[in-house]
Amino acid sequence: MDNIKSYVQEHKDRFISELIELLKIPSVSADSAYSQDVIDTSEAVRASLEKAGCDRVEICDTPGYPIVYGEKIIDRNLPTVLVYGHYDVQPPDPMDLWTSPPFEPVIKKTELHPDGAIFARGACDDKGQMYMHVKALEYMVRSNSLPCNVKFMIEGEEEVGSKSLGWFVEKNHEKLQCDVILISDTGMISNQQPSITTGLRGLSYVEVEVTGPNRDLHSGLYGGAVANPINVLAKMIASLHDENNHITIPGFYDKVEELTMEERAEMAKAPFDLDQYKKALDLDDIYGEKGYVTNERNSIRPTLDVNGIWGGYTGEGAKTVIASKAFAKISMRLVPHQDWEEITELFTRHFESIAPSGVTVKVKPHHGGQGYVTPIDSIGYQAAAKAYEESFGIRPVPVRSGGSIPIVALFEKELKSKTIMMGFGLDSDAIHSPNEHFGIFNYLKGIETIPLFYKYFVELSK
Ligand code: BES
Ligand code: MN
Ligand code: MN
Numbered sequence: 536m537d538n539i540k541s542y543v544q545e546h547k548d549r550f551i552s553e554l555i556e557l558l559k560i561p562s563v564s565a566d567s568a569y570s571q572d573v574i575d576t577s578e579a580v581r582a583s584l585e586k587a588g589c590d591r592v593e594i595c596d597t598p599g600y601p602i603v604y605g606e607k608i609i610d611r612n613l614p615t616v617l618v619y620g621h622y623d624v625q626p627p628d629p630m631d632l633w634t635s636p637p638f639e640p641v642i643k644k645t646e647l648h649p650d651g652a653i654f655a656r657g658a659c660d661d662k663g664q665m666y667m668h669v670k671a672l673e674y675m676v677r678s679n680s681l682p683c684n685v686k687f688m689i690e691g692e693e694e695v696g697s698k699s700l701g702w703f704v705e706k707n708h709e710k711l712q713c714d715v716i717l718i719s720d721t722g723m724i725s726n727q728q729p730s731i732t733t734g735l736r737g738l739s740y741v742e743v744e745v746t747g748p749n750r751d752l753h754s755g756l757y758g759g760a761v762a763n764p765i766n767v768l769a770k771m772i773a774s775l776h777d778e779n780n781h782i783t784i785p786g787f788y789d790k791v792e793e794l795t796m797e798e799r800a801e802m803a804k805a806p807f808d809l810d811q812y813k814k815a816l817d818l819d820d821i822y823g824e825k826g827y828v829t830n831e832r833n834s835i836r837p838t839l840d841v842n843g844i845w846g847g848y849t850g851e852g853a854k855t856v857i858a859s860k861a862f863a864k865i866s867m868r869l870v871p872h873q874d875w876e877e878i879t880e881l882f883t884r885h886f887e888s889i890a891p892s893g894v895t896v897k898v899k900p901h902h903g904g905q906g907y908v909t910p911i912d913s914i915g916y917q918a919a920a921k922a923y924e925e926s927f928g929i930r931p932v933p934v935r936s937g938g939s940i941p942i943v944a945l946f947e948k949e950l951k952s953k954t955i956m957m958g959f960g961l962d963s964d965a966i967h968s969p970n971e972h973f974g975i976f977n978y979l980k981g982i983e984t985i986p987l988f989y990k991y992f993v994e995l996s997k
Contacts, residue, residue, distance in 0.1 A: 539986050542674050543979050554666050558640045558655040564623035564695045573691050576622045577601045580689050587669050588676030597699035600691030608684045614996045615684040617713035620665030621693035624657035625967045632969035652972035659973035660966035664719035671985035682993040696902035697942040704949050713952050715915040721936050721958030729923045732956035734935030737869030737906035739879045744897040745861045754855040762893030764861035765846045779825035782839050784885045790872040833937040838868045875903035904941020914995045915955040922987035
């Protein structure tokens with residue numbers, strides 16, 4: 536047990552089987568049918584932190600799902616790392632597209648994971664990545680090499696907007712005081728080119744409802760004579776982008792930070808293979824905002840996407856009907872300086888203004904959060920870069936991600952600490968999709984890299 540590499544080699548089978556047990560519990564936060572499973576998962580996380588060597592572990596009740604808090608304080612004068620993660624997972628549907636059941640984890644080899652990957656909902660997002668931190672702590676405690684204080688805060692509502700966590704953080708500044716926040720809930724470019732996530736996009740999520748006639752109508756008797764809410768909704772949605780795929784909502788781009796040509800040139804250095812990208816998605820071409828390349832479109836540019844649309848008859852066969860109502864769920868990914876509440880306002884005003892007479896429109900805001908950018912000259916970033924360089928043998932590159940972890944901006948505001956996002960997943964790991972998986976290589980590399988972060992963070996803090 537002299538170093539982390541040999542410790543991982545010696546204990547890897549147990550690390551894998553423990554994660555598999557955690558993945559068997561279907562902690563789907565969006566669906567109340569699973570509420571007992573979500574609670575059971577918080578218990579399992581609590582037990583794992585106790586076993587790994589935290590001195591104090593608590594289940595903190597909230598208006599929603601519990602937050603698991605654990606700490607090991609070795610010396611108040613030393614720095615403190617706060618680890619954040621989530622134990623809830625996305626719903627597994629569509630079920631029939633899984634090649635093995637989502638809550639019966641199995642190890643299978645893939646092209647990008649020749650050593651095998653664990654297939655299960657939550658394998659990568661975020662149980663697998665969160666559990667790397669638990670096992671890294673276990674190593675540091677057992678080998679007596681934990682160089683500073685550590686706090687864990689693992690929540691169960693990330694996939695539904697982290698409402699209770701916001702409440703908890705506001706009430707617990709003292710308890711959560713720390714020098715850096717460490718999260719593994721993002722990805723990296725590839726196993727050959729590690730990267731550190733330096734940016735997350737913000738999010739505004741809304742649901743819209745278009746109502747026409749007061750009841751569903753015969754599409755022959757009334758078709759052509761009244762507004763069809765589904766036709767109208769489709770037209771309204773289509774008008775939200777222009778021919779260059781710019782978003783047409785007035786004011787939408789006002790606060791968008793434009794990167795300099797130098798910054799864009801820097802970004803373009805990250806390895807990216809367009810042919811492989813298309814091939815992995817079975818696409819004959821890519822699509823997006825004019826004037827930007829793929830890696831910009833999905834990170835430094837804001838977007839608007841319909842996530843779901845429904846209304847009318849979708850059952851077997853045909854039914855001739857004009858529906859009374861049509862609905863859609865729409866997400867807008869935002870970039871730094873765009874305020875999510877302001878964007879939600881702009882969207883609402885615009886969407887209502889483009890509704891033709893003959894229908895009424897309702898916009899219901901769901902949740903959202905601000906974007907985030909972390910500097911690369913901070914001690915935390917430097918420590919993370921050194922840790923990856925040592926464990927992968929390659930210097931990692933900074934990358935802004937297109938995903939969102941809305942609570943990160945709130946952490947900075949409330950706790951005044953920077954967040955470092957040390958992700959070990961790959962974009963192809965199918966998070967939120969059927970057949971989500973997490974490479975065994977990635978899981979073990981994560982466990983290996985994390986203690987190095989602690990070591991360098993403390994060294995650089997001196
Ligand atoms: N872990 C993801 C976010 C992520 C994944 C960021 C990969 C960067 C790279 C997180 O669990 C997630 O899914 N977030 C949601 C937002 C949330 C409010 C539901 C998202 O990005 O859609
Ligand atoms: Mn996540
Ligand atoms: Mn997620």
